[in-house]
Structures are given as structure tokens and as C-alpha cells.
Amino acid sequence: MEQKTDIYYSALTSCDPRFDGVFFVGVTSTGIYCRPICPAKKPKPKNCEFFTSAAAAEKALFRPCLRCRPELAPGYAPVDDGQRIARQIAGYIEEGLYHEGTGLEDVAAEFELSSRQVRRIVQNEYGVSPMELILTRRLLLAKQLLTETTLPVTEIAYASGFSSLRRFNDAFLKRYSMPPSRLRKEARKESSSTAVPESLTLQLSYRAPFDWEGLLRFLQVRASKGVEHVDGDLYQRTIHMDTYKGWISVRNNPKKNVLNVELSHSLTPILSKVLKRVKELFDLNARPDIIMGRLSTDPFLAETIKRIPGVRIPGAMDGFEVAVRAILGQQITVKAATTLAGRFAEAFGAEIETPYPSLTHIFPSPERIAKLSVDDVASLGIIQRRAECILEIARQIQSGRLKLTASTSHDIIENMTAIPGIGPWTANYVAMRVIHWPDAFPKEDIVLRKKLGGISAKEAEDVSQKWRPWRSYAAMYLWRR
Numbered sequence: 001m002e003q004k005t006d007i008y009y010s011a012l013t014s015c016d017p018r019f020d021g022v023f024f025v026g027v028t029s030t031g032i033y034c035r036p037i038c039p040a041k042k043p044k045p046k047n048c049e050f051f052t053s054a055a056a057a058e059k060a061l062f063r064p065c066l067r068c069r070p071e072l073a074p075g076y077a078p079v080d081d082g083q084r085i086a087r088q089i090a091g092y093i094e095e096g097l098y099h100e101g102t103g104l105e106d107v108a109a110e111f112e113l114s115s116r117q118v119r120r121i122v123q124n125e126y127g128v129s130p131m132e133l134i135l136t137r138r139l140l141l142a143k144q145l146l147t148e149t150t151l152p153v154t155e156i157a158y159a160s161g162f163s164s165l166r167r168f169n170d171a172f173l174k175r176y177s178m179p180p181s182r183l184r185k186e187a188r189k190e191s192s193s194t195a196v197p198e199s200l201t202l203q204l205s206y207r208a209p210f211d212w213e214g215l216l217r218f219l220q221v222r223a224s225k226g227v228e229h230v231d232g233d234l235y236q237r238t239i240h241m242d243t244y245k246g247w248i249s250v251r252n253n254p255k256k257n258v259l260n261v262e263l264s265h266s267l268t269p270i271l272s273k274v275l276k277r278v279k280e281l282f283d284l285n286a287r288p289d290i291i292m293g294r295l296s297t298d299p300f301l302a303e304t305i306k307r308i309p310g311v312r313i314p315g316a317m318d319g320f321e322v323a324v325r326a327i328l329g330q331q332i333t334v335k336a337a338t339t340l341a342g343r344f345a346e347a348f349g350a351e352i353e354t355p356y357p358s359l360t361h362i363f364p365s366p367e368r369i370a371k372l373s374v375d376d377v378a379s380l381g382i383i384q385r386r387a388e389c390i391l392e393i394a395r396q397i398q399s400g401r402l403k404l405t406a407s408t409s410h411d412i413i414e415n416m417t418a419i420p421g422i423g424p425w426t427a428n429y430v431a432m433r434v435i436h437w438p439d440a441f442p443k444e445d446i447v448l449r450k451k452l453g454g455i456s457a458k459e460a461e462d463v464s465q466k467w468r469p470w471r472s473y474a475a476m477y478l479w480r481r
Helices: 005-014 054-059 082-094 104-110 115-126 130-148 153-159 165-176 180-189 212-221 265-281 288-295 299-307 319-328 334-348 366-370 374-378 384-399 412-417 424-434 446-451 457-467 471-480
Strands: 024-027 032-034 048-051 199-205 228-231 234-241 244-253 258-264
Touching: 005 048, 005 288, 024 054, 032 054, 048 054, 104 115, 115 130, 130 153, 130 165, 130 180, 130 199, 130 265, 153 165, 153 180, 153 265, 165 180, 199 265, 212 228, 212 334, 234 265, 244 265, 258 265, 288 299, 288 471, 299 471, 319 334, 319 384, 319 424, 366 384, 374 384, 412 424, 446 457, 446 471, 457 471
Parallel strands: none
Antiparallel strands: 024 032, 024 048, 199 258, 228 234, 234 244, 244 258
């Protein structure tokens, strides 16, 4: 493997799980090789050798780390998904998919594992058992709801994933040495009203700096009419998850480095899932210090980064929605694609009542679109080839052959380009926004190539190598130049 120590060392020090399984690091001072998410102290650059596979590291006579266990890296475990499974289980918990009526065996069956293997993997990644992880996530969400909302305690218990109020009270008392009612009393001292509102507002924190204005502008020009709306510094959209429908309204509070997320009361049963998607939409887990530190070493980007610190990658509340929007945007202007997306949502999406006149429709689901004909979609002014592509994406998602979620592997680029009508630009754009792959780079993008001096796609790919592993963020900065 060609040595690119600066690129891989930057990824190594970020401890970003998105790089797990992409490369391995051999430490010459110990003779051990590790995954990039290993909890051990990071070695000095001069003591690192990087490999694209565990086999290459072992061929170089490095032995596997006993802490991070390279054999469990995505693509290397016997089941081909060790660390990702742990993340997906955590995602299940955050999205409220793991209920008390669900056994660990049910989760294990999803990955064709035994419950014992799942326990070992979760213990290895998080240092706790699956049940301890579940309990912690539930109690932390409950604590936030008790503090920041006026929801009844019983409703909080169910929204946090507990099957009964008694179980909730027992767990809360055991973990925090006080009943939930005490925390609720403290919260109510700061509020003059005890009425249950039609909506609730929670806070989600982020690491500063945060280019909120730029992120909103990006979303605003791509917002599907009736589904999304940006009004000044306020972002709003409709949501349909599982059988629940509602809306969210998000505003930045830069003094506290938090987003204030207001959501309709109808979304309370899937609160965990909604909050997780909001974090992904606004890239709240990003490390701007590490990303800017890396990209600022290039004088070509340094001035823009200094002028606009904290640029984020806009994520997705709905992977299918972003994929459709990307397909509609092929070889036409952003404005034209936004117009088509609005027609698409109005024609095939369900209507919804909200307090906001600008939010009127739910973006259509893959199941709804999969039932349509090419003529149905093309009647909106969408050319036949793109209509066929949208239908194929919908059918693949419906059948489970294609998954467009944040836990999807970065090899989604290869999987998507195998679909007729999906090229590298579309696949990289979806990888950027849907799975938050930090090294995706849509080199075919005309605007990017113009920003780079009107060069070819191949030349853009060559230039982008110095920005790895943060090329997605570099692309965002280029679009902002």
C-alpha cells in the first residue's frame, strides 16, 4: 500500500467510526496493528504504518490488537459486520426500535448471530452489556424530557422505551437515587405553566463553530415545497416515520451551542428516532476542530475556512427523499430540480395538517412510489430515464435490497452505481448526505470543477487527494467559495 501517512493519521486521530474497516494501523514500537477506532493512546506518526487490509498488516509481521480486535472490523468479522452491528444496535435503541418486548435473540437474528455473539460485540465496543446500554440510553432521554418538557411522567416513561411506569420508576430510582417526580418538581420551579402543550421543545448540543446560516441556505434552495421550509434562521419540515406523522421546527441558539428542536406532540412515541435523524440532518456529531485543522493546511481552502468556520454536511431525515432529489438534479439546475421535487411531493405525498401554512405534505414513501408506473412519474415533467431510476430505487428499498440509512456501509457508492441511471455524482452525493461518508467527493459536479479552475473530473479527483479523508467537507467549502 502506498504510504499516505498524513491522510490516514488524520483519520486515525479523529477516532471517527466511519473509517473503521477502511484501513488499519501498524504500530512499529509495539509490533501491534489496530483499527482506527481503537481506544488505546494514539501512536506518534513516525511509529505508524498503514494498511488497507488486516492481511497486509499481518504479512508485515504485525500482530492483532487485543483491545480493538481487528477481526471484528466491518468487512473482516466472520459475519462481516462486527463494529457496525454494535452501532446498529445502538441505533435501534436511539430510534426506539428495541422495545422491552423484544429479546436480544430477535436483534441477533437480524444479523444472523447468536445472542452471545451480540453481547460480546457490544461489550467490546461500548464496555457495557446490551441491556446496560439500552437502560442508559432510555434513562438519559427520560431525564432530558423530565427537565425540558411538561409531558406527564407516564408519557415520558413510554416515550423513553419503558413498557410500564413501574419499571421506569424502579430503574430511575436505582440509577439516580431519586424518583422521577423529584426531577420534575425541580424543572417545574423554572416554569410558570404546567399545561401540556401541543408540541415540546428539546435541546441538542453541538461543537462550535457551526455555520448554521450556510447550512440553512443549502437546505433552503433544495427544499421540496410543502415538505420543507426555511424562514430566516428557522428550519421546518414534515415527518412520517413508521405510522406516525408530524412536524419539527429547529432554531439555533449559538450562545449555548445548542439547537432548540420543537416537534409536534404526535411524534412523542418515536421521539428517539426523530432526535437521531435531526442530529444526522444537521451533522451535530462533527468535529470541526479536526476537520478544519486538516483542510486548512491547503492554502486553496484556508481563506474560505477562516471566513466560514464550522461548515457542516447537510444530512437526511429520509434517505429515499435525498436520493430522489439527487436523481431529479441530474444535469439540470438546482432551482429546476427543486421545482420538480415539489411537484413530486404534492402529487404522490400525503397531505398533513400543521400549524404552518408552508408545511402541507409528507414526502412520498418508497412503498407508495413502487406502485406507480413510469408514465405516472413522467407526467410531472420528469424524463423517462429518471422516472425509471426513481421507481427502481423505490422498489429496491421496499424489497430490502438497498438500504439508505446512516448505518449503511460506505460501499453504497458501488451499490448505487450498479443501478441504471445512477452515476458516480449521484452516488457520491447520496453517500455524503445520507450515510455521512466524510470522504465522498462528487468530482463530476460542474460547480466544483469550475471552482477548481474548470478542470476535468479526473483532474478534480487528483486534486482532491490532499483533502482526504475529509473530501466531503472540502466539497462543501468549495461550493461556498
